[in-house]
Amino acid sequence: MRHLPLLMLLGVLGGCSTPGAFFGALDGPSFQARGIEPQHALVYLYRPRSDWADQELEAPGLFLDxxxxxxxxxxxHLALGFEGASYQLEMRRPLFGSYWTWFADGPLDFTRITSFALEAKPGEVYYLRYDELGPPPQCEAAPDAAEGPLQLVCVSLGETEIGATHEVQPFERITSDGQxxxxQRGFWRGVGRALGRIGI
Incomplete structure (x- = not known):
């Protein structure tokens, strides 16, 4: 009975992160390319299969602000639509079910793996590859290389590698303020644009 509070705390924390592949392979749909939206940058974040990643108990998470x-x-893989702006993306590793963001950007920030600045341009497609074991293979039209396991890769490499991945969660759009x-908000924004075109 005296261990009940500790077990409850571990149970709550265990629900805060995404289970790793150790508990089973992803059962989401296989990769399907999305249509390009002229008002959003299409960003695919993917993680190739590796023995290291297959043995994780908790999967790393993508953070924005x-x-x-x-x-x-x-x-x-994650598919995200970003409004045109600059974004600071971070990958964090959970510990005991929590990402411990209370310590973010401080001297005790022990869960941050890597950080990446993305300049999203509407109508463009970006492939971000996350791999802790090594840098991606080089391509002829490779973008500027970043340091760390999160890398912007060329479209040809991204298209080739992402085909073997599965969707983690449904597509989401990110506004320029990182939300x-x-x-519903997208619907009303569209109504506002339409009314603005007809002069109302």
Missing amino acids: NRLIGGLPSQG VERP
């Missing part, structure tokens, strides 16, 4: 966007287990766009 210290808010979790989604977890990224082995052989998974996940709710479908």
